[in-house]
Amino acid sequence: MYALYHYPLSPFSRKVRLCLAEKKIEVKLIEERYWEQDADFKRRNPAGKVPILKIGSKFFSESMAICEYLEDTIPDPSLLPRSAEARYETRRLVSWFDDKFYAEVTSKLMGERVFRKIMGTGYPDSSNVKAGAKAIKYHLDYMAWLLEKRRWLAGNEMTLADFAAASHLSCLDYVSDVDWNRSEVVKDWYAKIKSRPAFRTILADQIPGFKPSPQYANLDF
Amino acid sequence: MYALYHYPLSPFSRKVRLCLAEKKIEVKLIEERYWEQDADFKRRNPAGKVPILKIGSKFFSESMAICEYLEDTIPDPSLLPRSAEARYETRRLVSWFDDKFYAEVTSKLMGERVFRKIMGTGYPDSSNVKAGAKAIKYHLDYMAWLLEKRRWLAGNEMTLADFAAASHLSCLDYVSDVDWNRSEVVKDWYAKIKSRPAFRTILADQIPGFKPSPQYANLDF
Structure with a gap:
């Protein structure tokens, strides 16, 4: 259905x-x-x-x-917390990743290096790739700052904010664009989310012409 | 507070x-x-x-x-309908205006003709202005298509979707970028929302160096 x-x-x-x-x-x-x-x-x-x-x-x-x-x-299991403040924080972070992270990182790195090839729209613009590679560091540091105070990105429960962030990072990880050594807490967070059964079909994704990076589907990366 | x-x-x-x-x-x-x-x-x-x-x-x-x-x-008065389907339609349209309409119209017209001047980032790119002027027609037609079936954009109640759309259109109307003669139903809808007390401070906005268009604050435009 x-x-x-x-x-x-x-x-x-x-x-x-x-x-x-x-x-x-x-x-x-x-x-x-x-x-x-x-x-x-x-x-x-x-x-x-x-x-x-x-x-x-x-x-x-x-x-x-x-x-x-x-x-x-389908409220159960819930991916939005109960309290208004925690719901706000979840929605704020979903926007953070889907707007800001997408514009500054995903669209720059994936857009230039993967989608141009798939869509046949020419060669990558290296200034965009450089800008994306620089911006991801700032975003990983922001995630680390959040995760030093909380178990998950928006608080102590797993929420849509974690799924939004993991969606962008997993796409970038497919093409090896994430430096997991930059932050221990971010790596631990990603290991936790990556090992959930919900993540399985994503780790099995294959794009013709682009081999996934060696660590992509590896739960012990 | x-x-x-x-x-x-x-x-x-x-x-x-x-x-x-x-x-x-x-x-x-x-x-x-x-x-x-x-x-x-x-x-x-x-x-x-x-x-x-x-x-x-x-x-x-x-x-x-x-x-x-x-x-x-502060749930009262509510700007999100009760039924899950109507809530979905409201949120879909907020994204439509804040993402798609913003990217295709607002950022092109306001971005080039107003914000470049205010921010001091050079002359307008006329190809962007042309693209924005073309895209707004499609969006007004889409709104007309919705409003021929419904009293408000997301259904028969006024919602955040109407506020999102009116927010973009009122900014564009400040600089005379909306052709209100294109669609009777869209004009009627804007007249209804513009005459709400909630709209008053917006109609009083003044930007130094940019006089509002003659119809901007006029309820009978």
């Missing part, structure tokens, strides 16, 4: 996949080369993006709106 | 201002020239953006996370 149009290296798709898997919802994954934008795809989602979740005959788009919908309809 | 660090022509700040005003929360508005990024400002919000809401001694950032927090803590 559930189907997800996704792309393996789309962090937004990964966040929804993790959310579905954690809630133990079986889903048929359908790979969508969204940049080719065929008419059928545009009909499903006028915004022209992945992920799109199909439930019965209905289509749902925008990754955070989908995750909130799943929280509203 | 509430203070909002904002910038008058920031659509994200406007969404939070509308939300606060609709919930009848008095707030002290503090104009923040966020691109100058002084150290004090960065301490309040490491993401370096507006709006930032201060409640007591706590700082809240990311406009949608703030709006959701206000919904969680």
Whole structure:
């Protein structure tokens, strides 16, 4: 009954996949080369993006709106804390990763080095790659600063904030763009989340033409 | 007790201002020239953006996370519908305007023609201005398509989706970038939202060096 149009290296798709898997919802994954934008795809989602979740005959788009919908309809296990303040902190961090981290890191590193090749849009812009490689250090340090005070990114419970962050970092790790030696607490956090059953299908992703880095699927990295 | 660090022509700040005003929360508005990024400002919000809401001694950032927090803590009047499906549609449309409309229209038109001048970052890129002027037509048509079936954008109740859309359009209207003659239903919808008391402080905004368009504060435009 559930189907997800996704792309393996789309962090937004990964966040929804993790959310579905954690809630133990079986889903048929359908790979969508969204940049080719065929008419059928545009009909499903006028915004022209992945992920799109199909439930019965209905289509749902925008990754955070989908995750909130799943929280509203399948509240157990919950990926949003109970208290208003902790919910705020979770949503703030999802925006942090999906807006700021995406713009400063994911789109720069993955966009230039992977998606240009897959989409056939020319050679990487090395100034973007450099800017992304510099910015990820700042973001890893920010995560370390948070994780020194908390068990998970938004507090002492695992939330959508952890899934948002792990979605971006796992895409970058596929192409070896994460220096796990930079911070012990960030590495420990990623080891914890990576070993969850919900992460399994993500670690099995394969992109033709791009071999995953040696540590990508390794739980003991 | 509430203070909002904002910038008058920031659509994200406007969404939070509308939300606060609709919930009848008095707030002290503090104009923040966020691109100058002084150290004090960065301490309040490491993401370096507006709006930032201060409640007591706590700082809240990311406009949608703030709006959701206000919904969680001051639920009346509600700006998110009750049913899970209608909540989803509201959140989907907030993302539509804050991500897609912002990237394709607001950042192109306001970014080039207003913010370059205010921030002193050179002359407008005319190809961006042209792309923005073209894209806004598509978005107005999409809104018309929604509003032909519904009283408000996400359904028959006014929601955060209307505030998100009105925030972007009111910024563009300040510099006369909206063709209100394109669609009768969109114009009617904007007239309805513009005449709400919550809109008053927004219609009184003045940016030095940019006179508002003649219809900007006119309820009978």
